[in-house]
Amino acid sequence: MSFDRSVKIAPSILSADFANFGAEIEAVEAQGADWIHVDVMDGHFVPNLTFGPPLCAAIRKHINTVMDVHLMISPVDPYIQAFADAGADVLTAHLEAGPHIHRTLQAIRGAGCKAGLALNPGTGIEDIEYLLDMVDLICVMTVNPGFGGQKFIHSQIEKVKKLRAMIGDRPIHIQIDGGITPETAPLMASAGADVLVAGSAVFKGGSVSNPAPYGENIRAIRAAVA
Numbered sequence: 196m197s198f199d200r201s202v203k204i205a206p207s208i209l210s211a212d213f214a215n216f217g218a219e220i221e222a223v224e225a226q227g228a229d230w231i232h233v234d235v236m237d238g239h240f241v242p243n244l245t246f247g248p249p250l251c252a253a254i255r256k257h258i259n260t261v262m263d264v265h266l267m268i269s270p271v272d273p274y275i276q277a278f279a280d281a282g283a284d285v286l287t288a289h290l291e292a293g294p295h296i297h298r299t300l301q302a303i304r305g306a307g308c309k310a311g312l313a314l315n316p317g318t319g320i321e322d323i324e325y326l327l328d329m330v331d332l333i334c335v336m337t338v339n340p341g342f343g344g345q346k347f348i349h350s351q352i353e354k355v356k357k358l359r360a361m362i363g364d365r366p367i368h369i370q371i372d373g374g375i376t377p378e379t380a381p382l383m384a385s386a387g388a389d390v391l392v393a394g395s396a397v398f399k400g401g402s403v404s405n406p407a408p409y410g411e412n413i414r415a416i417r418a419a420v421a
């Protein structure tokens with residue numbers, strides 16, 4: 196995985212057909228997805244349950260781009276090795292998931308993955324200064340995590356601008372997750388984000404047997420930020 200700041204679109208399979216992940220991933224990649232975003236939820240850190248390492252391992256062979264695993268779980272540390280073994284390229288943990296985020300980020304890199312740090316909408320960036328040299332990606336949540344299809348929270352634009360300045364020349368991706376559409380994507384791209392997660396806005400209107408809308412949806416987001 197090489198680093199660059201070009202805009203990348205990462206469809207979230209939370210909005211795909213859960214009975215058909217392999218084919219959904221292949222379809223969305225064929226339609227222009229840059230990364231595949233995998234939302235892991237534990238029913239404890241967030242009020243929803245999705246899937247764990249075995250599902251990630253099963254879908255890994257269908258991903259030719261980047262497997263971007265967003266852990267909305269607490270605790271994180273006992274599961275890092277299992278998600279690394281499942282083939283995650285990027286493993287993102289929430290700052291709010293426990294008292295020892297520094298240790299968690301060390302463990303993620305130690306397991307051979309790129310380390311991501313996610314921030315809930317209510318979390319400021321004041322406490323991340325001493326983590327910047329340990330992260331490859333910072334995910335700014337633009338909805339409260341737990342569900343797809345929620346409304347974009349505009350206060351996060353300011354956060355991304357401040358974060359972009361704080362990052363300076365460091366090779367750290369800024370990822371945005373939640374409520375991304377052709378209307379909201381440009382606000383975040385101009386604020387400094389480069390990885391745009393989009394679930395409902397990519398998968399709407401399409402299916403494995405009719406994947407063309409996935410491509411139209413991806414191109415609409417790309418055109419809006421160009």
Ligand code: DX5
Nearest residue numbers: 207340341343344374394395
């Ligand atoms: C929310 C997840 C998101 C979600 C985005 O908890 O982390 O990745 O799938 O979905 P949309 O794009 O529909 O807001």
Ligand code: ZN
Nearest residue numbers: 234265372392
């Ligand atoms: Zn996510």
